[in-house]
Amino acid sequence: MTHENTCAELLDQLQAVADSLPAPVFVIDYDGRYTAVFGGRFRNHYDGGLNLVGCLMQDVLPEEKWRLFLSVVRRAIDTGTLQTCDYQLASMEVGVTENDGPPGPQWFHGRIYPVMPRPGKKPSAVWLAINVSEQKTMADRLQRLSERDDLTGTFNRRYFMARLAAEVQAARREDTALCIITLDVDHFKRINDRYGHMTGDLALQHLVATLRVQLRRQDILARIGGEEFAILCLATVPTEAWTVAERLRQGIKDAPLATDHGPLRMTISLGIAAMHARETNLQALLSRADLALYQAKESGRDRTCFAAPPDPSDCQGPQDHGTNQPLPP
Structure with a gap:
């Protein structure tokens, strides 16, 4: 060849x-x-x-x-x-x-x-x-699974904390406001004990669906515990966060879950914390919102409380209906 x-x-x-x-x-x-x-x-x-x-x-x-x-x-x-x-x-x-x-x-x-x-x-x-x-x-599917809560489809705690860290840095850099709302279902254990865990799961799914209708486009909802949720409110001053929280509270109260046992009415308690100008401790920010949530529960539940100053007059609930009450300084 x-x-x-x-x-x-x-x-x-x-x-x-x-x-x-x-x-x-x-x-x-x-x-x-x-x-x-x-x-x-x-x-x-x-x-x-x-x-x-x-x-x-x-x-x-x-x-x-x-x-x-x-x-x-x-x-x-x-x-x-x-x-x-x-x-x-x-x-x-x-x-x-x-x-x-x-x-x-x-x-x-x-x-x-x-x-x-x-x-x-x-x-x-x-x-x-x-x-x-x-x-x-x-x-993309694995990424979504790593960021989402299986039951409700909301973001999970891991995603929320990572996003919070990024948004706090951005807010400080751009000098914009940021607030956190934490909330949970009042007497949720009673729902599980009386109706069973399946109904409890349905209640959480119903809660999330109702919250999503009331939230703004920039609000980021996450499930951070059993019946506890957190909302990251971007570019939001405290008065606006208060308005959002009260709309959520009333929306849940007005939307009972239909069950085989009849309508299941739920209420929620909420706490709000605003980011300080030099905020660096993310856990402290979240803890302030949790303290305000605890204050709301201690004050009778079904109400919203602001983190600072921790005064009972800063709470709004069914007893006072202070929808026009100014936010504390």
Whole structure:
């Protein structure tokens, strides 16, 4: 066998290997022109890309995408190093796609490596596009499970404390107000003892559903204990937090849970704490709200109390109905 035949056979074998790759490999020159496409035969994950050969990125992709992709290609060529790029792309965004792959936007992990140019040829790079949509969906699902309470679907304590730390830093940096509301169900143990834990679970789910209707878009609700919840009120001064808390209290009172035993009426007690200008101890902030919640319970339940100053006149409940009562200084 001659040297030429050996080389030709080897090239045929390499071509067969490249074409058999499940993920597509694009060869793209410095100008952004697709000069070759290999692989990508797994149609569950990829559209056919042969129609891209000869096209410029600028002509077949949205501006935001082609600018990103071209910058990555040129960085790989200029530095002579491997580059990576994670991105989302849908068939409808590609001007000449064969549109025979998966529907809807897909997530990809791109691995881009420079190709040594032949004399007189433009430098180029190979772009391996790996569809990672399934992995990302699973990662997002695991992330959600790590942040959410199984029973109520609200955020859990772990997420709340991490978010609180971030928001306190942001509020200090931007000089904005921040408040915390803590609340729990009055006499919740009696509900479990009288109706059973299944009804108790339904009561908590009903509570959360009712709270969500009353909360503002910027309010972050989390379950931080058995029947205890916390609300992070962003960009909120104490008077606004008071209004939110009272709306929640009245909303729960006015929305009984329908059960086989008849309507189950619940009330809640709430405590409010405002972030001080130099707040750094997150647990102390949360503890002040808990102390106000304890004060609300000690004052008769079904009421809202403000953390400072700890005075009975700072409470509002069914006995005084002080909806126009000014907040303490």
